[in-house]
Amino acid sequence: MSVSTAIATAFDPDGPRVLAARVTRRRASVLPGFGLSLGFTLVYLSLIVLIPLSAAFFKTAQMTWPAFVETVTTPRAIASYKLTFGASLAAAATNALFGLIVAWVLTRYPFPGRRMADALVDLPFALPTAVAGIALTGLFAPNGWFGQGLSQAGIKVAFTPLGVYVALTFIGLPFVVRTVQPVLATLPHELEEAAATLGAGAAQTFRRVVLPIVLPALLTGFALAFARAVGEYGSVIFIAGNMPMISEITPLVIITRLEQYDYQGATAISVVMLVVSFALLLLINLLQAWTRRRLGAQV
Amino acid sequence: MTTRSSPWLRRLLIALALAFLTVFLFVPLVFVFAEAFKKGYDVFATAIVDPDALSAIRLTLTAAAIAVPLNLLFGVAAAWAIAKFAFPGKSVLTTLIDLPFSVSPVIAGLIFVLVFGLQGWFGPWLKDHDLKVVFAVPGIVLATIFVTFPFVARELIPLMQAQGVEQEEAAAVLGAGGWTTFLRVTLPNIKWGLLYGVILCNARAMGEFGAVAVVSGHIRGQTNTMPLHIEILYNEYQFSAAFAVATLLALLALVTLVLKVLVERKAHGSVA
Numbered sequence: 001m002s003v004s005t006a007i008a009t010a011f012d013p014d015g016p017r018v019l020a021a022r023v024t025r026r027r028a029s030v031l032p033g034f035g036l037s038l039g040f041t042l043v044y045l046s047l048i049v050l051i052p053l054s055a056a057f058f059k060t061a062q063m064t065w066p067a068f069v070e071t072v073t074t075p076r077a078i079a080s081y082k083l084t085f086g087a088s089l090a091a092a093a094t095n096a097l098f099g100l101i102v103a104w105v106l107t108r109y110p111f112p113g114r115r116m117a118d119a120l121v122d123l124p125f126a127l128p129t130a131v132a133g134i135a136l137t138g139l140f141a142p143n144g145w146f147g148q149g150l151s152q153a154g155i156k157v158a159f160t161p162l163g164v165y166v167a168l169t170f171i172g173l174p175f176v177v178r179t180v181q182p183v184l185a186t187l188p189h190e191l192e193e194a195a196a197t198l199g200a201g202a203a204q205t206f207r208r209v210v211l212p213i214v215l216p217a218l219l220t221g222f223a224l225a226f227a228r229a230v231g232e233y234g235s236v237i238f239i240a241g242n243m244p245m246i247s248e249i250t251p252l253v254i255i256t257r258l259e260q261y262d263y264q265g266a267t268a269i270s271v272v273m274l275v276v277s278f279a280l281l282l283l284i285n286l287l288q289a290w291t292r293r294r295l296g297a298q299v
Numbered sequence: 300m301t302t303r304s305s306p307w308l309r310r311l312l313i314a315l316a317l318a319f320l321t322v323f324l325f326v327p328l329v330f331v332f333a334e335a336f337k338k339g340y341d342v343f344a345t346a347i348v349d350p351d352a353l354s355a356i357r358l359t360l361t362a363a364a365i366a367v368p369l370n371l372l373f374g375v376a377a378a379w380a381i382a383k384f385a386f387p388g389k390s391v392l393t394t395l396i397d398l399p400f401s402v403s404p405v406i407a408g409l410i411f412v413l414v415f416g417l418q419g420w421f422g423p424w425l426k427d428h429d430l431k432v433v434f435a436v437p438g439i440v441l442a443t444i445f446v447t448f449p450f451v452a453r454e455l456i457p458l459m460q461a462q463g464v465e466q467e468e469a470a471a472v473l474g475a476g477g478w479t480t481f482l483r484v485t486l487p488n489i490k491w492g493l494l495y496g497v498i499l500c501n502a503r504a505m506g507e508f509g510a511v512a513v514v515s516g517h518i519r520g521q522t523n524t525m526p527l528h529i530e531i532l533y534n535e536y537q538f539s540a541a542f543a544v545a546t547l548l549a550l551l552a553l554v555t556l557v558l559k560v561l562v563e564r565k566a567h568g569s570v571a
Binding site: 029031033034038041049052055056098102104106109111115119120121122124128129131132134135138145146169173227231233252254263270274277280285 | 315316372377397412416420471476481506527530541542548552553
């Protein structure tokens, strides 16, 4: 295998299996429409996604390097990165833990209402973020259903960084469940039974048998939830309180700069976020390839 | 059949899972409806038939009616090229199609301001020709297309890859033309995946907030979509009215979830 093939294989989300298929299929296809469909795909992709996105990089390229660094490292920007990435990390970690439990319960234990619970998991995908935002704010406000009890316990959620964490946990909830669920469904019960027969306790079975198989999917779900949370805006701005330096997320810093007609500054901070997002996308692709290899090896 | 874990552990895990889903999903959904009807049905109805609300509903439907068919067409074309043919750079192309998912909605709006705004690439030209894209309906449609770009393609590509090319090749060898092959062979195989992609695409198109907020300019009665209308009402402390409009979008979400379950059941049925 040449180096370039090896790299292509490593970055190909479908891995070596499809590469092999591709080699055998490289004879002329009898199917029509290749030029038309690929041509339309490339033109549409360029017009809607690539060219507009490149505008952000061209705009930023007009800045000098020191000016760029100064813009993206103002104390207000730095505080927003810390909040955005910190809260996203905490929310994704919460979702990894509870998402694994939810996926396990949904695939392993029959109980009344299981189908409804399963369908409800996708709610954050289907419910518009603004609706989620005002609902969570109302619930966690000091006079809300949850907020009342929490504020008596001295915990403030709405209009604090904790509120950002709550909104991001909501937004990221389906990712871990939906990536882990299919893996658990293919994991034969016999594996756990065998471990139990051999004298392993529940904790040991989980750690030595279940976790190694689920891990790639769990990490993929975690990364997907994190990536979504980092860019999230709609559900957060209602509950965050949006105080500069304290509860202001990076997407809001971009909007604030835009509203002050500081296009250059808004774009510079956007480029920082875009670079992080692209790095996450690459990581997610690698994790997904790993998941598939794990599954392929197991079946 | 269930695992032989202790019943207490099982009960604990079920309780934890249900508590998590109840707090984060079920209660917020119930809360939207409870708040909307808190001040009675009249307040609810007034908020819905308010002219600004109606114009927001109309704009939301318009944007979705343009964005969804375009992305459907793109999704089918992209999946046909990627799943049925071999060409270099395929995995790069697949990754690029997913790109809008990893871009913050706010940045999705910003890039269209950079291209079509007054100081943007086409700003002066548009101004000379008295055309408006940003802070007008075309900008809202473009931003909606961008954020819903991958939905149909991402559903169809793995599905069509798994189905291979044998059936289409057989049809072609038997003398069927391209469109006949697609309509009679491919489409019946992918219809449930296609429908699922369209449902998700539509839900996101009608609910998009961040990207649309940046390009809309919030002109009431003109460039306000339903989510933006909700924001304005909420910021004016008209909570009941905000939640009333929100119930429409929450209903859309519920319909989406039900359709998803039905489509999945159908898809499983046709495979089995």
